[in-house]
Amino acid sequence: MKITCNEATEICDKSQYKEASIWEKIKLGTHLFLCKKCGLYAKQNKMMSVCLRKLKEAESHKTTHLNRDEKELMAQELKTKIEA
């Protein structure tokens, strides 16, 4: 039942992705009841998740495709290999 701060914060991280089991959450809850540092971690971890969601949104607007020149170059290099 008793877990270390390292284990507790790992469960806390897991739960940010909603992938901690019930048993893990119980262990975490008990630990947080007694440990201030991890309590602070848990609180800030949630804020980190909010920040990361913003980053994810920003990234999803980035276009990540190859431009015409890059593709042309790729096609040329492939062509020389095909003909070789």
Place this chain on the structure above:
Amino acid sequence: MSVTDKQFLNPEKWVSLHADYLFNYTISRLNDRDLAKDLVQDTFFSALKAKDNFKGESSERTWLIAILKRKIVDYYRKINSTKGKAEVRMSFYAEGEKEGEWLEERAPTDWSGEIEKKIENEELAIVLEKCIESLPEKYAMVFRMKTVHQIETEDICNELEITSTNFWVIIHRARTQLRKCMEENWFKI
């Protein structure tokens, strides 16, 4: 698939048909444009060499992706075996009586000031991006795949050939280090 559905390779059209798709697939795993481009080009070359092995049972694209996946896992192994290991900053005592407890200088401290405002600030994404960049490459790669690109845990583990235990240790170390980095570079200033 029936005999009539048998697929054929058409290398002359690979770039126009598949380059963007393969590139996108790679960039969501590696976050490095030049490297991603190289891996895609490399995939085409390897595919060309191995084209006699193509049995036509899957589509051309599926076959190319399978080759690309090998290249990505090879890359992951390379960064895992060389620089990745040494650089990670531990946050907890690794041994002794205090094993598993917070290292004093790595433990969270209060974030004072206007947290809400800081979260709304446009520059947040830039600082956060820099903090992710500062992680050892392997940690940044796995963390990004999961958090930014939202690839399922199971898929990441399969693709990189790691266990889920190992996966969560990586995520855990990445997040503790990120929290610390954001504390120092954003929330405390």
